[in-house]
Amino acid sequence: MARRLRPVELDFVGTAPVRLVFAREISASPEQVFHALAEDVPGWTQWFSAVTLARATDGGAGREIRLRGGTRFTETVLAAKAPEVYAYRVDTTNAPGARALVEEWRLAPRGTGTRVQWTFAADGTAPFRVVLGLARAGLGRAFRDAVTSLDRRVAPR
Numbered sequence: 001m002a003r004r005l006r007p008v009e010l011d012f013v014g015t016a017p018v019r020l021v022f023a024r025e026i027s028a029s030p031e032q033v034f035h036a037l038a039e040d041v042p043g044w045t046q047w048f049s050a051v052t053l054a055r056a057t058d059g060g061a062g063r064e065i066r067l068r069g070g071t072r073f074t075e076t077v078l079a080a081k082a083p084e085v086y087a088y089r090v091d092t093t094n095a096p097g098a099r100a101l102v103e104e105w106r107l108a109p110r111g112t113g114t115r116v117q118w119t120f121a122a123d124g125t126a127p128f129r130v131v132l133g134l135a136r137a138g139l140g141r142a143f144r145d146a147v148t149s150l151d152r153r154v155a156p157r
Contacts, residue, residue, distance in 0.1 A: 016121035097128025
């Protein structure tokens with residue numbers, strides 16, 4: 001059953017009780033990466049293997065996301081500043097224990113490519129926070145695999 005989470009803003013990324021931050025440099029340009037993140041939402045299923053459904057809602061102001069294993073999210077886009085930042089807040093989810101969640105993607109030019117930084121900022125029950133801490137390595141692998149796949153998909157060859 002989906003539950004409504006606390007409506008937090010972008011500053012939550014810096015103040016959340018749990019902050020998982022991952023970064024990787026890829027050859028795709030910031031503009032290519034931003035397009036894939038913010039403008040081709042359905043394309044997430046092609047490069048982020050955990051995502052089974054991704055669609056923009058409310059004319060691009062929101063998103064509906066489904067993950068392998070059945071986790072579902074409805075989200076509000078908090079920032080879409082091309083080609084630097086794309087961030088969204090989870091409004092409802094069926095994930096147990098979550099109270100607030102924001103994901104932020106920061107893009108910075110690195111040579112001819114991009115440094116991609118993903119921050120997963122969350123609050124929840126004590127068991128939820130413990131599980132996130134234990135899941136750090138797996139989320140890091142998922143991020144690395146997804147960004148590598150994204151790079152193969154959008155970078156010119």
